[in-house]
Amino acid sequence: MKTAVITMVYNEKFFINFWCSYYGMQFGFENLFILDNGSTDGSTYNIPGNVIRIPRGEFDDEKRANMISDFQSSLLYEFDSVIYTDCDEILTANNLMYSSLKEYIFHNPEGIIRAVGVDLMQDIKSEGEMDFSIPIFRQRRYGYITSWESKPLITRISTRWSAGFHDCNAPSILDKNVWLIHLKKSDFNNCLNRLEITRNISWSKNSIENNSGAHQRISNDDFIHNYENILSNRISCDLDVCDIVDILESNSSGPVGLIPERFRNF
DSSP states (O other): OOEEEHHHHHOOOOTTTHHHHHHHHOOOOEEEEEEEEEESTTTTTTTTSSEEOOOSSSOHHHHHHHHHHHHHHTTTTTOOOEEOOTTEHHHHEEEHHHHHHHHHHHHHHOEEEEEEEEEEEEOTTTTTOTTTSSSSGGTTTEEEGGGGOOOOOESOOOOOOOOGGGSSSSSEEEEEEEEEEEOOGGGHHHHHHHHHHTTTBBBOHHHTTTTTGGGGSSSSSHHHHHHHHHHSSSSEEEGGOOHHHHHHHOOOOOEEEEEEEEGGOO
């Protein structure tokens, strides 16, 4: 079985090497496809995988989703399955049932699989900056389940994603044995650095009028306020106590809790 993994980036030097390492070790570096949308920080030079350079224009998330949907469909002529993730998103399977994400995909032939979305957090009072030379779950313990990150990203059929990849044009199967760990909030200082970049890119008129990507244009003060509010809603046990289906079906987020050991695979 062959699996292709796609991401699209712009000046993502913080995460891109880890993304390449994680998915390349599982599926082969030759099966990684990095769509570089005009990076200027040198982050996509000398990385493993197939780098496809796309001239940068105004950023429009609907156009991005359409472009990647077309690319996903074309890759299915050569690959059995195709994964898309942003470069700060890591899919991880229940290690009590599967030895790897690769094994999980081999044993789950559904057309489109939706993962349980989890935002990994940095407890800024007790956890330092991220060091990718050390396993991430030795550095971070807390996260929260969120419908926003519960995305249909594992595919075996042609898929048309909506902006942000939160939904698609065909039914998907939610599988609680695969979680999508969103790393964006796992390093507080990088969040602020990334906001400086995304606030200053050229957004399309369509994006502004539809409020698309608004969370990438907020002020530092608003981000810090939101971050502190999230951390204040914390439980002292595993996220297993949460009703995952209820959280996702109600388009909401749960409390911050400990990531269960069976998903702490990187």
